[in-house]
Amino acid sequence: MRAVAVWMALFVAANVILAYYAPELTVYVNQIPGRDKTGHFVLMGVFAVLVASSIPDHRLRLGSLAVPAGIPLVLVAATLEELSQIWLEYRRFSYTDLLSSYAGILVFTALAWAFAARPSRSAEVDPVRGRT
Secondary structure (H helix, E strand, O other): OOOHHHHHHHHHHHHHHHHHOHHHHHHHHHHHOHHHHHHHHHHHHHHHHHHHOOOOOEEEOOOOEEEOOOOHHHHHHHHHHHHHHHHHOOOOOOOOHHHHHHHHHHHHHHHHHHHHHOOOOHHEEEOOOOOO
């Protein structure tokens, strides 16, 4: 899973670089409803889940909540990615892009937690006696 998270990080970085240096290659973004905001939401959300699942044994305690250690890393990466656009000539910093990234991280992480918390069907079957 770590390799997938690394590849996703490279994919996100490549999209940012392409959007700056070769915007004609990222024209596919114009076909997506909500375009840029949807991209931030989905890419950062998927990235958060991949990073968190690549280091599943590490958690940070925030009061009674145990947050996967990868999530703060993704929040920092998303913030730095958006802040970097302040210094790029053809890009611009956007609070709504940043909020879209944060929302994607929150929603995808919550969905991953919800699916992980569901009991699996295989847990209901005793391999020796059959169904329990």
